[in-house]
Amino acid sequence: MIEDVDAVLNVEWVRRIWTYQEILLATRPVVVCGDDHVPWLPFAISIIFLASSGIADGFNNLSYSVSIHAWAKVALSRDHILNVHEKHHTPDTPASDTSRGQLPRPLENRFPLTDSSATDDSSFTLLRRYLVFMLSIMKRIRYINNSLATCRVILLLWGFILFFNCIGALVDIVNVSEYVYLASQYNNDVSSMIQTVVASVMSNTRASSAAVPILISQTKATSTSFKPSTATVSGRMTTMVSTNSLLGTGILEVLARIYNSSSMSESIMSSAINVMRTDVVSLVESCWSSCEKPTRPKCFQQCTATNTAMPTLTHLSFQEAEASAHTPVLHDWHILWVLVTFIILVMITRVAKWHLSSAVTNKPLAGSSSMVKVDLIDGLCNRRAKHDHDKAFAIRNILARLTELDLPPPDYSRTLKETYADLNHLLFKVMGYSQLLLPATINRLEGYPKWMPDWSKPVDAFWWAQSSYRVFDDTEGYRKTSRVALKPNDALHISAYKYGHVQICSNFNATSNVLQEDEYGIHIENLENFLAILRSWTASYDKIYPAPNNLLELCLISATNVPEKNVRRWIKFIYKEREKSPEEFLRLIRRYPQMTETQLSVFNSFARGNRELFWYSSNKIKYTYRSRRKGMQTYTYTNHCFGICLQGVQEGDSIIVVPGTSTPFIARLGCHLVSPAVVRGRMGHQRIFWIGQYEESASEKVNIALG
Amino acid sequence: MLQPSKLNAAIMGDALLYEPISRSPNSHYIRVLDVRASTHTDGFHEPIRSELRIIDMYAVPRPRFSALSYVWGQDGGEALTISCGEHLLPVLPSAHSALRFLRKKLGNFTIWIDAICINQADIEERQSQIPLMGEIYTRAEFVYVWLGEGNNKTHRAMAYLGQPLFMRHFMADGTIESGKPMPRPWLAVWAYLFRSDYLASFFGRRKYNHYRVSLLIERTDKDKNGQ
Numbered sequence: 010m011i012e013d014v015d016a017v018l019n020v021e022w023v024r025r026i027w028t029y030q031e032i033l034l035a036t037r038p039v040v041v042c043g044d045d046h047v048p049w050l051p052f053a054i055s056i057i058f059l060a061s062s063g064i065a066d067g068f069n070n071l072s073y074s075v076s077i078h079a080w081a082k083v084a085l086s087r088d089h090i091l092n093v094h095e096k097h098h099t100p101d102t103p104a105s106d107t108s109r110g111q112l113p114r115p116l117e118n119r120f121p122l123t124d125s126s127a128t129d130d131s132s133f134t135l136l137r138r139y140l141v142f143m144l145s146i147m148k149r150i151r152y153i154n155n156s157l158a159t160c161r162v163i164l165l166l167w168g169f170i171l172f173f174n175c176i177g178a179l180v181d182i183v184n185v186s187e188y189v190y191l192a193s194q195y196n197n198d199v200s201s202m203i204q205t206v207v208a209s210v211m212s213n214t215r216a217s218s219a220a221v222p223i224l225i226s227q228t229k230a231t232s233t234s235f236k237p238s239t240a241t242v243s244g245r246m247t248t249m250v251s252t253n254s255l256l257g258t259g260i261l262e263v264l265a266r267i268y269n270s271s272s273m274s275e276s277i278m279s280s281a282i283n284v285m286r287t288d289v290v291s292l293v294e295s296c297w298s299s300c301e302k303p304t305r306p307k308c309f310q311q312c313t314a315t316n317t318a319m320p321t322l323t324h325l326s327f328q329e330a331e332a333s334a335h336t337p338v339l340h341d342w343h344i345l346w347v348l349v350t351f352i353i354l355v356m357i358t359r360v361a362k363w364h365l366s367s368a369v370t371n372k373p374l375a376g377s378s379s380m381v382k383v384d385l386i387d388g389l390c391n392r393r394a395k396h397d398h399d400k401a402f403a404i405r406n407i408l409a410r411l412t413e414l415d416l417p418p419p420d421y422s423r424t425l426k427e428t429y430a431d432l433n434h435l436l437f438k439v440m441g442y443s444q445l446l447l448p449a450t451i452n453r454l455e456g457y458p459k460w461m462p463d464w465s466k467p468v469d470a471f472w473w474a475q476s477s478y479r480v481f482d483d484t485e486g487y488r489k490t491s492r493v494a495l496k497p498n499d500a501l502h503i504s505a506y507k508y509g510h511v512q513i514c515s516n517f518n519a520t521s522n523v524l525q526e527d528e529y530g531i532h533i534e535n536l537e538n539f540l541a542i543l544r545s546w547t548a549s550y551d552k553i554y555p556a557p558n559n560l561l562e563l564c565l566i567s568a569t570n571v572p573e574k575n576v577r578r579w580i581k582f583i584y585k586e587r588e589k590s591p592e593e594f595l596r597l598i599r600r601y602p603q604m605t606e607t608q609l610s611v612f613n614s615f616a617r618g619n620r621e622l623f624w625y626s627s628n629k630i631k632y633t634y635r636s637r638r639k640g641m642q643t644y645t646y647t648n649h650c651f652g653i654c655l656q657g658v659q660e661g662d663s664i665i666v667v668p669g670t671s672t673p674f675i676a677r678l679g680c681h682l683v684s685p686a687v688v689r690g691r692m693g694h695q696r697i698f699w700i701g702q703y704e705e706s707a708s709e710k711v712n713i714a715l716g
Numbered sequence: 717m718l719q720p721s722k723l724n725a726a727i728m729g730d731a732l733l734y735e736p737i738s739r740s741p742n743s744h745y746i747r748v749l750d751v752r753a754s755t756h757t758d759g760f761h762e763p764i765r766s767e768l769r770i771i772d773m774y775a776v777p778r779p780r781f782s783a784l785s786y787v788w789g790q791d792g793g794e795a796l797t798i799s800c801g802e803h804l805l806p807v808l809p810s811a812h813s814a815l816r817f818l819r820k821k822l823g824n825f826t827i828w829i830d831a832i833c834i835n836q837a838d839i840e841e842r843q844s845q846i847p848l849m850g851e852i853y854t855r856a857e858f859v860y861v862w863l864g865e866g867n868n869k870t871h872r873a874m875a876y877l878g879q880p881l882f883m884r885h886f887m888a889d890g891t892i893e894s895g896k897p898m899p900r901p902w903l904a905v906w907a908y909l910f911r912s913d914y915l916a917s918f919f920g921r922r923k924y925n926h927y928r929v930s931l932l933i934e935r936t937d938k939d940k941n942g943q
Contacts, residue, residue: 012869013869013870013872013873013876014873014876014877016867016869016870016873017863017869017870017873017874017877020787020863020864021787021789022785022786022787022861022862022863025787027830028785028786028787028861030849030850030853031783031785031849031853031859032785032859032861034849034850034853034854035783035785035853035854035856035859036853036854036855036856036859037856037857037858037859038785038858038859038860038861039858039859039860039861040861040863040874040877041814041817041818041860041861041862041863042863042864042865042866042870042871042874043817043864043865043866043867043870043871044817044820044821044866044871045866045870045871045874045875045878046821047874047877047878048878050892051877051878051879051880051892052877052878054880054892055876055877055878055879055880055881056877058880058881058882135895135897138897138899139880139886139897139899141899142882142886142897142899142901142904143882145899145901146882146901146904146905146908149901149902149905150905150908150909153905153909402846405847406847406849406850406851407850409850410850418843418844418846418847419843419846419847
């Protein structure tokens with residue numbers, strides 16, 4: 010599907026400067042590709058979706074990402090121009106509800122407004138609202154995703170505990186409830202039976218035959234849930250019945266009923282029942298035998314003893330049954346704890362890994378396109394024309410509409426530099442200086458003030474891709490305090506903030522992508538530079554650090570075609586072996602062809618893009634915290650961090666933040682901007698420059714004159 | 717506004733084709749091309765018949781015309797022509813294919829194309845018409861953005877791009893035509909999260925990026941089922 014969309018979007022049309030003007034000024038565009046017609050509004054919304062959902066950044070495919078963002082910028086710029094125009098020319102238009110297919114709104118009030126289109130009227134607000142909507146969705150999803158991922162361990166652990174708890178509880182409930190029910194029934198039955206027997210014996214010894222019906226009816230009343238016995242008694246009982254009187258028959262029948270009842274669980278209860286039965290039978294037998302004799306007091310004594318012995322017996326059986334019900338479960342818990350600990354360990358390692366990789370892949374989403382209103386700079390840098398003059402003339406109409414000025418007609422007879430200087434003045438008027446600085450630093454217009462870019466030279470997409478990550482909003486605080494002045498001699502005076510200075514930088518020379526003997530000298534030189542920067546960075550710390558993660562990130566964004574896994578492995582390896590000499594290291598790494606290949610492609614990506622690797626120290630950063638014992642505490646620290654810049658940066662150059670711009674710059678103070686900078690890592694993250702409450706203390710004000 | 721030299725030479729011999737046009741700074745006269753529908757229903761490859769005429773952009777009632785936004789493309793290749801009144805007018809391949817596809821869809825239509833409607837041989841006319849271009853594109857009823865002839869891939873992609881996602885949670889009544897936005901981001905997040913592949917990605921079986929892409933893929937699957 011990505012390839013399909015790419016086939017539509019990655020076309021020559023998006024790279025020409027004339028079409029840029031046409032689409033920005035069109036009232037109602039329709040995108041046509043073969044037989045398919047799509048009106049602009051749904052098309053633009055889809056583009057905004059693709060750009061803001063991060064799908065474009067999901068692939069490490071720079072060209073795809075660039076084309077999506079180029080389209081998104083067209084959509085938003087168009088939106089803005091329409092908006093400005095509407096505001097200026099029709100300030101109080103009644104919202105007329107007309108059907109589609111009618112003529113677009115006229116530009117001036119010379120015409121009746123009945124033919125305005127409702128769709129176009131709302132499209133500009135709609136698009137921007139959709140962008141805000143998408144960004145809020147993605148923010149929430151990212152938030153949920155990140156927090157869930159960090160909570161994953163806890164959730165899983167909790168889930169496991171809950172699960173096994175449930176199983177354990179279930180087993181307990183089944184066993185214990187069954188037992189308790191039966192035991193209580195048993196207890197009730199037997200004791201009430203004995204009581205009845207004793208009572209009947211005491212009241213009327215001879216009338217024992219009359220007691221039996223009462224006994225039977227009482228046991229029936231207490232044990233209703235038991236199945237009525239079919240009087241199948243064991244052989245031993247039968248002999249007892251035959252030899253003994255009716256009283257004994259009654260007791261034994263009740264016992265037999267309980268023993269044979271189907272709900273009595275054989276496995277759990279048999280031992281208890283066995284103990285009980287023999288004891289009960291012997292007791293009842295002794296009671297019966299004593300009552301048979303004429304000596305009444307002895308009969309009474311025996312039967313009372315039988316009655317008091319019953320609870321002890323039940324208690325005994327209770328204990329035994331409980332032990333049999335619980336033993337296996339308790340035994341399983343030991344195994345489960347081992348299992349749970351193992352799972353926790355596995356999950357911790359997984360999550361730790363996830364966090365490392367997410368730092369690279371989970372980029373902030375299209376922050377710049379939501380903030381920059383008209384991105385003419387993108388059009389000028391990334392779109393081509395057959396003649397360089399055309400770049401200025403093609404956006405002439407857009408500028409005329411934005412500035413409300415009558416611009417002179419295009420004049421091909423003027424020199425290119427004059428044309429561009431005029432264009433730069435107009436751009437400054439429309440958009441301010443902030444977006445001009447990046448192209449001007451990369452390609453300066455020779456012989457003119459240093460803030461003027463030369464539009465005829467191409468700008469490496471790398472710098473745009475990096476700058477688009479930053480959020481513009483956060484510079485608001487700085488903007489209030491910053492002063493910008495365009496002097497009569499066209500010199501631009503800006504106040505900026507110095508954040509740190511470059512410690513050491515190393516450049517690389519391009520080689521072929523395989524190790525060749527005739528390029529041995531270049532390989533050694535590249536390695537020497539890289540090892541030197543790594544060693545000096547490590548030496549700036551007191552203790553040993555793990556392999557620098559921000560260096561890994563920089564290598565990844567520079568060499569986009571190398572898999573992350575390989576770069577990670579290579580960085581770890583070279584960091585471990587950093588004390589070796591380049592010759593030794595080259596001998597070592599030759600044993601691993603994949604690592605050699607990674608190293609060469611990383612070095613080549615730097616060399617071919619005219620980029621340098623550097624590391625810098627920030628100014629002293631004050632960090633204040635509240636301690637419970639000592640009260641407010643302040644300590645200062647310095648950040649050491651890697652970055653990428655253009656070739657030509659020297660040691661001691663300053664890293665400055667110009668308010669409103671999307672990238673930090675490297676400046677030779679008292680001179681000019683030398684290069685844009687890309688800094689990453691813990692301190693290189695966007696927050697430090699714009700809103701970091703601690704890091705703010707690190708920035709000192711400097712004035713820069715671009716004359 | 718630059719011009720391939722070959723085309724220039726071809727038109728210069730045909731000076732009769734272009735009526736002179738007013739060149740005063742405040743004039744709003746432009747030439748437009750009336751393209752005739754093909755005579756047969758499947759006359760896609762029929763030669764294109766058309767006429768040039770001059771109109772005033774600010775006239776009342778408003779003149780109806782469209783404009784074409786396209787890339788001129790490489791100079792050279794096969795020489796393609798359209799018949800314009802009694803003359804044959806050489807055109808660039810990209811404009812030619814755009815005209816053919818548009819004729820198939822629209823039948824009779826009026827269009828402004830820079831390479832055809834401005835007399836490229838006349839430098840003065842070019843200089844006076846270039847400042848008007850902004851106005852032309854703004855006043856055109858439709859501006860057709862011509863991206864190419866397309867294939868199966870682009871057909872699928874255009875179907876996808878024509879139906880933006882999350883409209884159900886963004887517009888008041890779920891369709892883009894109503895024009896009343898009513899964003900409900902939490903509902904959209906809900907719909908986004910409670911899908912099986914999200915859970916799969918959460919438990920580490922898939923990577924996050926794959927999940928994000930699957931949003932796109934789901935959409936095409938739906939389209940296929942719909943057809």
